[in-house]
Amino acid sequence: MSSEWSWHLIEDHSTTERVLDAVARGLDDPGGPQLVLLTAFRDYATGFVDACHNQKEERHLFPLLEAHGVPREGGPLGVMLAEHEQSKALLGQLVGLIDQYVNGQASTLVELRSTFEQYAALLKSHYWKETDVLYPMARRILSETEADAVLTGLRETESKLGADTRARFQALAETIVNMMELEDLSAGLPKEVLAAVLNTLPVELSFVDAEDTVRYFSHENQHKIFPRTRGAIGLKVQQCHPPHSLYKVNQILADFRNGRRQVAEFWIDQGGRKIHIRYFPVRDARGRYLGCLEVVQDITAIQALQGERRLLED
Numbered sequence: 001m002s003s004e005w006s007w008h009l010i011e012d013h014s015t016t017e018r019v020l021d022a023v024a025r026g027l028d029d030p031g032g033p034q035l036v037l038l039t040a041f042r043d044y045a046t047g048f049v050d051a052c053h054n055q056k057e058e059r060h061l062f063p064l065l066e067a068h069g070v071p072r073e074g075g076p077l078g079v080m081l082a083e084h085e086q087s088k089a090l091l092g093q094l095v096g097l098i099d100q101y102v103n104g105q106a107s108t109l110v111e112l113r114s115t116f117e118q119y120a121a122l123l124k125s126h127y128w129k130e131t132d133v134l135y136p137m138a139r140r141i142l143s144e145t146e147a148d149a150v151l152t153g154l155r156e157t158e159s160k161l162g163a164d165t166r167a168r169f170q171a172l173a174e175t176i177v178n179m180m181e182l183e184d185l186s187a188g189l190p191k192e193v194l195a196a197v198l199n200t201l202p203v204e205l206s207f208v209d210a211e212d213t214v215r216y217f218s219h220e221n222q223h224k225i226f227p228r229t230r231g232a233i234g235l236k237v238q239q240c241h242p243p244h245s246l247y248k249v250n251q252i253l254a255d256f257r258n259g260r261r262q263v264a265e266f267w268i269d270q271g272g273r274k275i276h277i278r279y280f281p282v283r284d285a286r287g288r289y290l291g292c293l294e295v296v297q298d299i300t301a302i303q304a305l306q307g308e309r310r311l312l313e314d
């Protein structure tokens with residue numbers, strides 16, 4: 001089929017646009033993008049968009065169109081080539097920013113987002129021009145033999161990058177897209193349901209973020225083992241503990257932050273009840289420290305349990 005070359009290239013465009021949308025969603029995440037998403041995108045954009053797709057056009061399509069009199073300077077091919085160059089330059093900046101972010105320079109996120117937006121906008125507008133204008137024109141101009149030669153050329157360029165180049169990058173694209181579609185199940189819960197679930201847990205929760213600022217506590221306005229009011233929100237955790245315990249608090253938080261410790265637990269007697277207090281480091285899916293969760297539980301009744309009671313027994 002003489003127009004198959006164009007469907008091959010259009011498939012590249014549509015795969016890349018899905019990747020761009022997934023990465024845009026990832027960058028919008030209030031908690032910051034997943035590092036694996038950024039590195040997968042970096043590998044896809046450098047290995048496929050720049051080194052494969054653009055090269056296929058530049059080596060096998062544009063020269064034939066030029067031979068048919070489509071002007072390079074001041075014409076559509078010049079615009080396409082200039083945009084390839086612009087996208088390459090932006091990608092170079094993006095790769096640098098991604099590497100800095102992945103290496104812990106969170107301050108690069110604002111620039112990373114804006115550079116990605118420029119890159120995505122450029123590619124989308126470029127793909128529209130090619131898909132809707134340049135390729136239809138080329139389909140009219142190229143003979144059947146030439147069209148077949150373009151397709152052969154596209155496949156050759158891919159095979160020079162490895163036997164399974166196309167399948168490999170399509171799989172990488174799917175991984176990126178799936179990463180963003182596979183949200184945590186709790187994302188499907190309305191906020192008020194999630195809040196009610198947390199308030200129904202038989203434990204009291206308090207959460208301080210990665211900067212040690214109190215952000216949340218459960219069971220507000222309910223009878224609590226450790227009563228808390230909204231005034232605690234926004235305070236540094238160090239302000240909520242007596243000075244003599246600060247050294248210990250800071251030590252635990254430091255151990256959580258650097259992964260040396262997975263739990264810190266204490267138990268006290270209070271009003272004839274046994275109170276179990278545990279602290280856990282909270283990490284996201286890629287292991288980044290998000291903060292510390294305090295879990296307080298009255299375990300008096302649990303300690304008193306004897307024998308068994310099974311669901312199917314009366």
Ligand SMILES: [Fe+2]
Pocket residue numbers: 054057080084126130
């Ligand atoms: Fe292009």
Ligand SMILES: [Fe+2]
Pocket residue numbers: 009013053057127130
């Ligand atoms: Fe293209």
